[in-house]
Amino acid sequence: MKHLLADYLQMLAGHGLLSQTVETLGERLGESLQREITLVSCDSRKVIPGTLFICKGAGFREDFLRMAKERGAAFYLSEKPYEGVDLPWIGVSDIRAAMAHSASFCYDRPWEAFRLVGITGTKGKSTTAFFLKAIFDVYEKSRGGRPSGLISTILTEDGKESRPSRMTTPEPIELEEHFANAREAGLDYVTMEVSSQALKYDRVLDVQFDVAAFLNIGYDHISPIEHPTWEDYFASKLRIFSQCRTAVVHLGVDHSEEMLAAAQKARKVITFSETDERADVYGYGMKKQGRETHFKARVLGQEREYILGIPGFFNVSNALAAIAVAEHYGIPYDCVKEGLKRARVPGRMEEYTSADGKIVTIIDYAHNRLSFEKLFAAAKEEFPGRRIVALFGASGGKAINRRRDLGEVAAANADYIYLTEDDPGREDPTRIAEEIASYIKPFGTPYEIIPDRKEAIRTAIHAAKEPTLLLLAGKGHEVMVRRANGYEKGPSDADCARKYLTDYDGGLAGD
Numbered sequence: 019m020k021h022l023l024a025d026y027l028q029m030l031a032g033h034g035l036l037s038q039t040v041e042t043l044g045e046r047l048g049e050s051l052q053r054e055i056t057l058v059s060c061d062s063r064k065v066i067p068g069t070l071f072i073c074k075g076a077g078f079r080e081d082f083l084r085m086a087k088e089r090g091a092a093f094y095l096s097e098k099p100y101e102g103v104d105l106p107w108i109g110v111s112d113i114r115a116a117m118a119h120s121a122s123f124c125y126d127r128p129w130e131a132f133r134l135v136g137i138t139g140t141k142g143k144s145t146t147a148f149f150l151k152a153i154f155d156v157y158e159k160s161r162g163g164r165p166s167g168l169i170s171t172i173l174t175e176d177g178k179e180s181r182p183s184r185m186t187t188p189e190p191i192e193l194e195e196h197f198a199n200a201r202e203a204g205l206d207y208v209t210m211e212v213s214s215q216a217l218k219y220d221r222v223l224d225v226q227f228d229v230a231a232f233l234n235i236g237y238d239h240i241s242p243i244e245h246p247t248w249e250d251y252f253a254s255k256l257r258i259f260s261q262c263r264t265a266v267v268h269l270g271v272d273h274s275e276e277m278l279a280a281a282q283k284a285r286k287v288i289t290f291s292e293t294d295e296r297a298d299v300y301g302y303g304m305k306k307q308g309r310e311t312h313f314k315a316r317v318l319g320q321e322r323e324y325i326l327g328i329p330g331f332f333n334v335s336n337a338l339a340a341i342a343v344a345e346h347y348g349i350p351y352d353c354v355k356e357g358l359k360r361a362r363v364p365g366r367m368e369e370y371t372s373a374d375g376k377i378v379t380i381i382d383y384a385h386n387r388l389s390f391e392k393l394f395a396a397a398k399e400e401f402p403g404r405r406i407v408a409l410f411g412a413s414g415g416k417a418i419n420r421r422r423d424l425g426e427v428a429a430a431n432a433d434y435i436y437l438t439e440d441d442p443g444r445e446d447p448t449r450i451a452e453e454i455a456s457y458i459k460p461f462g463t464p465y466e467i468i469p470d471r472k473e474a475i476r477t478a479i480h481a482a483k484e485p486t487l488l489l490l491a492g493k494g495h496e497v498m499v500r501r502a503n504g505y506e507k508g509p510s511d512a513d514c515a516r517k518y519l520t521d522y523d524g525g526l527a528g529d
């Protein structure tokens with residue numbers, strides 16, 4: 019579809035975003051008004067002739083605009099003019115909102131071509147997204163359809179691209195590109211994680227979710243570059259219910275009532291719970307069977323049984339959310355059951371065991387109080403009779419509260435702790451570890467600091483003399499470590515566990 023600059027300006031004016039009238043702009047832009055916008059971009063490195071270039075971001079510099087002009091940008095959008103660059107300027111009052119509307123306008127609202135499911139919450143977004151993708155894919159395969167799309171912290175698959183993700187929820191232009199790929203690929207379903215930052219910073223401002231699921235709300239992402247207060251964090255997440263047709267809400271958890279109240283904006287509400295029997299999808303009777311988690315659920319009055327192929331009773335609530343969404347779409351029970359049994363989530367409750375069974379290693383992404391509490395509860399409940407050893411660190415430069423949270427939860431639950439690096443950024447990993455240790459000391463739990471993560475994992479595995487459950491927490495599937503001068507690629511925790519368990523006397527048990 020052609021996008022003439024004149025039509026684009028009318029759209030911005032319609033949203034009250036133009037900082038001059040269309041007439042004033044028209045006089046200044048003259049015949050440019052009839053020019054076609056060939057691309058919208060906020061990255062000068064991607065500009066082609068005819069591009070509408072958007073100047074945004076804390077790190078933006080005027081020479082990016084100069085580069086965009088050299089590469090053929092036709093006009094630029096920003097909140098203030100850059101006098102030093104001779105290019106037609108379109109002034110807007112809110113660049114973030116204007117960027118989101120520009121992206122959906124230029125890509126012609128691609129999400130209308132498929133069923134878009136958004137998942138938000140403090141913990142479980144990636145796991146639930148993978149569960150849903152597995153269910154959609156079994157269903158699509160059963161009827162000769164295409165695999166579903168996924169936009170998550172771990173992986174982005176849009177029907178054209180399949181690659182590890184850089185963010186949980188991309189910025190608007192990248193997001194709409196993925197939606198446009200999914201439309202061109204003819205996908206029926208796309209599942210995406212919606213982070214609180216995405217909602218707060220208008221990354222999904224103009225997006226309409228067919229279904230939006232709210233899993234839970236804890237205390238996380240409170241920092242100068244994320245959310246100034248918990249209230250801002252929660253309010254940001256609740257915004258998802260003002261842009262969805264069907265809302266899926268977790269009953270029986272903290273702040274369920276506020277979630278339910280916000281969900282009334284949707285045309286339809288479906289509830290799920292593992293504690294509140296009033297829920298439309300009510301899960302119960304969970305038990306561990308080997309590496310599997312078995313549970314029952316009453317789904318809109320029908321009694322059903324399910325199996326999760328991964329441990330972690332807390333994953334039952336993620337599965338219930340996925341069951342609620344699948345039920346909304348009328349996906350057959352056997353496809354839902356097969357999808358949940360088959361689903362694996364990189365870096366989430368990944369289990370590796372030594373051949374002699376003495377060491378069970380769990381790799382998990384848990385990196386805040388809520389997920390640490392759930393991880394240790396699962397460890398004690400599902401792996402009884404083992405010495406619990408925890409290995410973790412904390413990010414540098416943000417979410418500083420985690421150092422206390424993780425230190426206290428680990429000290430209260432583990433028999434031994436290895437403190438090591440996570441994503442230190444500009445901070446010294448040893449100093450971060452020592453700060454965490456200051457919260458462990460009052461508990462008297464023994465610990466040691468080994469800054470090199472690979473060396474810490476190797477030491478922990480070889481030091482295990484009695485039946486041990488070793489929890490490698492915080493990095494999950496990640497292979498990149500954020501350091502002072504950028505990201506450094508290294509082995510994932512799973513790579514290290516497999517390597518050092520194989521080196522260990524017992525070798526590595528088969529899958």
Ligand SMILES: CC(=O)N[C@H]1[C@@H](OP(=O)(O)OP(=O)(O)OC[C@H]2O[C@@H](n3ccc(=O)[nH]c3=O)[C@H](O)[C@@H]2O)O[C@H](CO)[C@@H](O)[C@@H]1O[C@H](C)C(=O)N[C@@H](C)C(=O)N[C@H](CCC(=O)O)C(=O)O
Binds near residue numbers: 184186187244
């Ligand atoms: C606070 C925040 O979210 N910032 C995001 C935002 O940064 P920004 O808008 O300030 O842009 P920037 O990175 O400073 O770059 C400035 C601009 O210069 C442009 N540029 C750059 C170089 C060049 O040669 N030419 C050029 O035009 C860039 O395209 C960019 O538009 O847009 C960037 C991409 O354009 C993101 O990388 C960046 O995420 C940062 C790294 C970040 O840490 N984000 C976190 C807070 C976040 O969003 N996390 C959530 C997950 C939270 C959770 O765990 O649940 C997420 O959804 O990922």
Ligand SMILES: Nc1ncnc2c1ncn2[C@@H]1O[C@H](COP(=O)(O)OP(=O)(O)OP(=O)(O)O)[C@@H](O)[C@H]1O
Binds near residue numbers: 143
């Ligand atoms: N429903 C849940 N409740 C509490 N903790 C959970 C739940 N689901 C997963 N977790 C824990 O949180 C960790 C992260 O899970 P997951 O990656 O699915 O959540 P997320 O919301 O995507 O996290 P993030 O926002 O940090 O990317 C898991 O490894 C597990 O330890």
